[in-house]
Amino acid sequence: MRKTAWIWFVGFAAWVIDGLISVHYRDWLHARLAFMVAIVFFAAALFYRKQPR
Numbered sequence: 001m002r003k004t005a006w007i008w009f010v011g012f013a014a015w016v017i018d019g020l021i022s023v024h025y026r027d028w029l030h031a032r033l034a035f036m037v038a039i040v041f042f043a044a045a046l047f048y049r050k051q052p053r
Contacts, residue, residue: 008045012038 019034 005045005048005051008041008048012041012045015041 015034015038019031019038022028022031022034
């Protein structure tokens with residue numbers, strides 16, 4: 001799982017970009033949801049990065 005932890009960081013980046021686009025278009029509800037999902041992806045990335053080999 002440690003080798004594929006990068007996919008969680010990519011997902012985190014994608015959700016942050018989606019949130020920033022939503023903020024630009026003033027869609028606050030979607031932006032808040034996107035940032036909350038990004039936090040979940042970041043937590044998962046940190047969890048899977050620290051898995052023993």
